[in-house]
Amino acid sequence: MEQITKSAINERAVNIAARIMQAAGLCRFDNPMKCRKTWPTSPWECTECIKRWLLGKAKKELELKQEAKRQ
Numbered sequence: 001m002e003q004i005t006k007s008a009i010n011e012r013a014v015n016i017a018a019r020i021m022q023a024a025g026l027c028r029f030d031n032p033m034k035c036r037k038t039w040p041t042s043p044w045e046c047t048e049c050i051k052r053w054l055l056g057k058a059k060k061e062l063e064l065k066q067e068a069k070r071q
């Protein structure tokens with residue numbers, strides 16, 4: 001049986017969140033045309049942009065936490 005690692009679960013969680021957010025019509029940009037230009041994949045969908053959005057937010061949050069610890 002394949003081992004279930006914490007990072008694999010986290011990755012799956014991000015994928016699921018991106019799918020749910022895309023289904024809700026969410027996008028990283030206020031204008032979907034901006035998104036389409038940024039990720040010119042075919043067929044175009046927002047799961048990728050939302051995934052990057054979530055990962056970017058997570059990274060920023062961790063960086064802020066580290067900064068708070070240093071002070």
Ligand SMILES: [Zn+2]
Nearest residue numbers: 027035046049
């Ligand atoms: Zn998008």
